[in-house]
Amino acid sequence: MSLGYADRLKEYPHKGVCGLPEKQDTERQLQLSLRTLVDLVSSAEHLVVLTGAGISTAAGIPDFRGPDGIWTTQNALERAAAGKPKAGAKRKRKPKAGAAAGSGAAEGGAAAPPAETRSGAIDFASASPTLTHHALAELARLGKLKYVVTQNVDALHQRSGLPRSKLAVLHGCIFEERCEACGALYLRETDVGTISFQPTGRYCTRVGEAAGSAACGGVLRDTLLDWEDPLPEAELTEAERHCERADLILALGTSLRIEPAGSLPCRHRRGGGYVIVNLQRTPKDSKAKLIVRAPVDRVMAALMREVMGLELERGAAGARWVATGTGGAATGGAMPEASSLTAGAGGAPASAPVAEG
Secondary structure: OHHHHHHHOOOOOOOOOOOOOOOOOOHHHHHHHHHHHHHHHHHOOOEEEEEOHHHOHHHOOOOOOOOOOHHHHHHHHHHHHHOOOOOOOOOEOEEOOOOOOOOHHHHHOOOOOOHHHOOOOOOHHHOOOOHHHHHHHHHHHOOOEEEEEEOOOOOHHHHOOOOHHHEEEOOOOOOEEEEOOOOOEEEOOOOOOOOOOOEEEEEOOOEOOOOOOOEOOOEEEEOOOOOOOEOOHHHHHHHHHHHHHOOEEEEEOOOOOEEOHHHHHHHOOOOOEEEEEOOOOOOOHHHOOEEEOOOHHHHHHHHHHHHHOEEEEEEOOEEEEEEOOOOOOOOOOEOOOOOOOOOOOOOOOOOOOOEOO
16 A cells, blocks of 8 residues: 555654745735746746646645645654654765755655545545646647656656656656666556565566567566665656756746755756745745745646646546637647556556666
């Protein structure tokens, strides 16, 4: 059960800044910010998005450092138990000095304690992509969005139909496992059950292109990072490459407190910049072109409507982007049903690799 993911993480004392207050722009402030954001996104030639916990909370997956986040709640319980008053080479994840220390998955908001302690929290396998996940997949399909970098481990980007080739999953995924021999990547319908690159008990079924080739048979290992595990170097390098080419980076629903992911927005090309959409302050606020304090889904709905001329329509057959008659796009593209989880883009069977090493 993915609800037990948080319990798999090692004990780690430095969970960093938790429970900062959330703030929302006034309606007037928000409308002004949205106008600016629409202009920035419309003119962007190489748009990159960095995502964190805040884009998955609308799917029922709690974050870690919000007012009701997992670490926030855990810290409060520990303080209460101790009788303390409430207090305001291979690269590894590390906290920014004086900021939060936490697992990338923790930043990515993809874990939850037992359901009985979290009203409304749901199992990862039951979660569906949010409007933001669907919007990013559609922007990528239309060529407007060049790359997505996520700190989340919940596979909601993959479920939305975003191609894995346009996605860097920096902190691993509870539904993915990789062959140690050939590098083939598999996306499963259920939590693979392990952490820190351990064998999952399954073997690679990838077959070579030559006629009569046998299955690889290599050991499959989880991709999920524990505290201080090294990041996947190839994915981090690709994320950095796209950020360095970006004239605009959107940081959506992330505290920007986990390194190296937290500094990626600052790697934009000369003359570019980044925008933060988050309800809490971040260490990167002072250099941002724009800060929007509003729910991410509301911001992305406005962007899709004003920039692409699309609105999300949900029905019994699933979700679909439809033209509104405004913005830049003439028609919307159909998406996979929100409830479906396949092995990858194109509906590959769960036993087939979604990417090859």
